[in-house]
Amino acid sequence: MRPRRERVKFRQFLSEIRTELKRVAWPSRQETTTFTAVTLITAGFVTLYTFVLDLTLKQGVLKLLELR
Numbered sequence: 001m002r003p004r005r006e007r008v009k010f011r012q013f014l015s016e017i018r019t020e021l022k023r024v025a026w027p028s029r030q031e032t033t034t035f036t037a038v039t040l041i042t043a044g045f046v047t048l049y050t051f052v053l054d055l056t057l058k059q060g061v062l063k064l065l066e067l068r
Contacts, residue, residue: 027035
């Protein structure tokens with residue numbers, strides 16, 4: 001078993017965490033939805049850009065290898 005002093009410190013730690021979390025300015029549901037949509041759309045564009053770039057570079061390398 002842990003000494004009593006350590007248990008008290010742990011409980012105090014949890015209490016302080018709870019107090020700090022009450023002070024946090026959490027985003028609203030609307031803000032969360034908007035931020036999520038922006039993140040997913042941005043990830044989609046980056047994925048599409050990477051795919052097109054990869055396809056283009058692959059075709060370029062294949063053309064270079066055919067020249068030999």
